[in-house]
Amino acid sequence: xxxxxxxxxxxxxxxxxxxxxxxxxxxxxxxxxxxxxxxxxxxxxxxxxxxxxxxxxxxxxxxxxxxxxxxxxxxxxxxxxxxxxxxxxxxxxxxxxxxxxxxxxxxxxxxxxxx
Numbered sequence: 001x002x003x004x005x006x007x008x009x010x011x012x013x014x015x016x017x018x019x020x021x022x023x024x025x026x027x028x029x030x031x032x033x034x035x036x037x038x039x040x041x042x043x044x045x046x047x048x049x050x051x052x053x054x055x056x057x058x059x060x061x062x063x064x065x066x067x068x069x070x071x072x073x074x075x076x077x078x079x080x081x082x083x084x085x086x087x088x089x090x091x092x093x094x095x096x097x098x099x100x101x102x103x104x105x106x107x108x109x110x111x112x113x114x115x
Contacts (some may be wrong), residue, residue, distance in 0.1 A: 020053060022055075091107055092111065096115045
């Protein structure tokens with residue numbers, strides 16, 4: 001299944017699509033059709049809560065990236081590229097020294113690239 005995308009992966013769903021899916025899962029969980037299947041109702045509710053949390057986290061990440069871009073632009077305008085290179089080198093050392101995968105990924109995102 002080749003296409004123009006070099007990674008051959010599907011694009012990530014938008015928040016509105018995820019929100020709609022979460023609403024449908026909640027509605028299905030509340031449906032009279034599942035009243036005799038409480039485990040399935042609970043699973044559907046939990047899946048809907050997970051999607052709502054994913055939407056919230058994605059929104060926070062987008063806001064943080066916007067703030068980071070503005071901060072980098074401000075640093076460049078005040079300090080120049082030499083100081084920015086020092087900052088990037090410090091972040092790179094933090095990436096190499098951290099043992100927490102989540103922190104490592106956030107730092108990688110901070111410097112704007114894959115490691």
